[in-house]
Amino acid sequence: MKNNGGQEPKERKLAMLRFIDRYRREHGMSPTVREIGEHLGLLSTSHCDYYLRKLEEEGLIERQPKRARTIRLTEAGLQAIGGVAQESAPVPAMDERVAVPFLGYIVASEPLPVEPLVGDETIEINPALLGTVDDGLFALRVRGHSMIDALIGDGDLVLFRHQERVENGEMAAVWIVDRQETTLKRIYWEGERVRLQPANPTMAPIYEEADNIRIQGKVVLVVRRLD
Amino acid sequence: MKNNGGQEPKERKLAMLRFIDRYRREHGMSPTVREIGEHLGLLSTSHCDYYLRKLEEEGLIERQPKRARTIRLTEAGLQAIGGVAQESAPVPAMDERVAVPFLGYIVASEPLPVEPLVGDETIEINPALLGTVDDGLFALRVRGHSMIDALIGDGDLVLFRHQERVENGEMAAVWIVDRQETTLKRIYWEGERVRLQPANPTMAPIYEEADNIRIQGKVVLVVRRLD
DNA sequence: ATTATAACCGAACATCTGTTCTATGTCAAG
DNA sequence: CTTGACATAGAACAGATGTTCGGTTATAAT
Numbered sequence: 001m002k003n004n005g006g007q008e009p010k011e012r013k014l015a016m017l018r019f020i021d022r023y024r025r026e027h028g029m030s031p032t033v034r035e036i037g038e039h040l041g042l043l044s045t046s047h048c049d050y051y052l053r054k055l056e057e058e059g060l061i062e063r064q065p066k067r068a069r070t071i072r073l074t075e076a077g078l079q080a081i082g083g084v085a086q087e088s089a090p091v092p093a094m095d096e097r098v099a100v101p102f103l104g105y106i107v108a109s110e111p112l113p114v115e116p117l118v119g120d121e122t123i124e125i126n127p128a129l130l131g132t133v134d135d136g137l138f139a140l141r142v143r144g145h146s147m148i149d150a151l152i153g154d155g156d157l158v159l160f161r162h163q164e165r166v167e168n169g170e171m172a173a174v175w176i177v178d179r180q181e182t183t184l185k186r187i188y189w190e191g192e193r194v195r196l197q198p199a200n201p202t203m204a205p206i207y208e209e210a211d212n213i214r215i216q217g218k219v220v221l222v223v224r225r226l227d
Numbered sequence: 228m229k230n231n232g233g234q235e236p237k238e239r240k241l242a243m244l245r246f247i248d249r250y251r252r253e254h255g256m257s258p259t260v261r262e263i264g265e266h267l268g269l270l271s272t273s274h275c276d277y278y279l280r281k282l283e284e285e286g287l288i289e290r291q292p293k294r295a296r297t298i299r300l301t302e303a304g305l306q307a308i309g310g311v312a313q314e315s316a317p318v319p320a321m322d323e324r325v326a327v328p329f330l331g332y333i334v335a336s337e338p339l340p341v342e343p344l345v346g347d348e349t350i351e352i353n354p355a356l357l358g359t360v361d362d363g364l365f366a367l368r369v370r371g372h373s374m375i376d377a378l379i380g381d382g383d384l385v386l387f388r389h390q391e392r393v394e395n396g397e398m399a400a401v402w403i404v405d406r407q408e409t410t411l412k413r414i415y416w417e418g419e420r421v422r423l424q425p426a427n428p429t430m431a432p433i434y435e436e437a438d439n440i441r442i443q444g445k446v447v448l449v450v451r452r453l454d
Numbered sequence: 455a456t457t458a459t460a461a462c463c464g465a466a467c468a469t470c471t472g473t474t475c476t477a478t479g480t481c482a483a484g
Numbered sequence: 485c486t487t488g489a490c491a492t493a494g495a496a497c498a499g500a501t502g503t504t505c506g507g508t509t510a511t512a513a514t
Contacts, residue, residue, distance in 0.1 A: 049472075049473065224449040225448050273464080
């Protein structure tokens with residue numbers, strides 16, 4: 001059955017992508033299979049599903065099986081639209097934001113007592129700034145000057161990704177267990193010992209037993225406001 | 228039946244509003260009645276519906292009857308979240324994003340020819356990171372190391388606010404007229420002359436006639452990705 | 455004590471929504 | 485001509501989802 005309603009499959013797929021994208025932006029939710037089909041002049045939900053499957057296989061959309069209104073464009077899908085609609089600036093899809101918990105402050109000098117990492121304040125960050133969509137992010141604002149040579153200054157907002165292991169030389173938020181304190185340093189593993197290295201020549205490194213620290217997260221983004 | 232699960236009705240309504248808002252931002256779609264109820268510890272969808280009706284009567288949410296996943300906050304609902312949660316920074320509404328034109332690269336070393344500031348690529352920035360909502364922003368990615376002591380490194384994304392005048396010591400994108408070149412430097416006004424000062428001890432300042440430069444914009448935000 | 459109200463529950467119901475199944479029609483290749 | 489691939493329709497199905505209904509419980513007021 002090759003009566004394409006006047007459209008080539010490729011064009012129809014793009015029209016479908018565009019409809020989904022626009023619908024989401026205009027309605028704040030995804031369209032249903034029936035709504036998509038109606039707009040494209042398809043008389044059967046299964047026909048619509050046929051094309052949605054193809055788009056999904058091609059990685060241009062994603063949907064949650066068996067749940068209502070979950071269709072959304074992937075990054076590739078957005079680019080597919082952008083590639084054809086050159087005359088309009090790419091408009092980010094609705095969900096292109098990451099809510100990052102803001103947990104307070106981290107001292108980039110001497111370790112100081114910091115409340116357990118808990119908070120309900122969030123900061124919205126565009127994933128494009130992160131280069132990737134990450135789970136397990138949290139944000140801390142820096143106090144102090146011990147990471148100045150790493151271009152992290154007092155008052156900077158730093159985003160961390162939760163992970164319990166970092167490579168030598170990577171910067172991380174470190175919880176020192178027996179001190180009940182958290183600090184931001186560059187980490188170097190030295191056998192049973194860990195060197196917590198400031199990036200500031202006037203400051204001495206701190207040494208701790210590897211068993212006595214907990215890596216809270218690795219630095220992935222630094223934001224500084226100057227105005 | 229006044230067992231409120233430890234929450235006053237007003238507080239529970241706010242918790243509900245917050246959950247809906249956060250869910251939409253994190254998942255790009257609205258929660259179901261069951262999801263809302265689960266999060267609030269309500270054991271029955273009808274109980275959840277009871278509160279949703281109230282919120283709807285109060286104009287804090289809107290939903291499309293009988294359709295799946297259509298619950299959303301109204302403007303009043305968003306304000307209700309922001310208005311009560313004084314102890315936490317206001318969370319920008321979903322559409323509060325500033326589309327900042329990304330105009331390419333700026334050289335933080337020797338001035339080099341740079342195309343006129345034009346481009347159609349944009350980067351979405353949360354105004355909360357800026358501290359203010361500004362018109363006339365543009366973004367440039369840094370090339371070079373001449374601003375290293377100002378904690379601006381190679382590859383950093385820098386946001387500028389269009390302005391034609393900066394104070395001594397402020398950092399700005401500067402267009403040098405007779406060279407037809409743009410550079411990022413710290414600016415110092417010295418009578419008829421301007422000193423374009425690198426923040427790198429290995430580099431000499433550049434002097435230009437004040438008439439020969441045009442301030443393109445002042446640095447207001449620096450973003451660095453490390454991962 | 456009674457009464458009224460708000461809050462809460464669980465079951466049932468209606469419909470929405472996505473998905474599967476079966477069948478047909480068209481086209482191209484052999 | 486046959487075969488296979490692609491596109492299309494409609495019906496049916498399963499489960500998701502919102503809503504209604506009938507009831508209970510706790511509290512405050514009288």
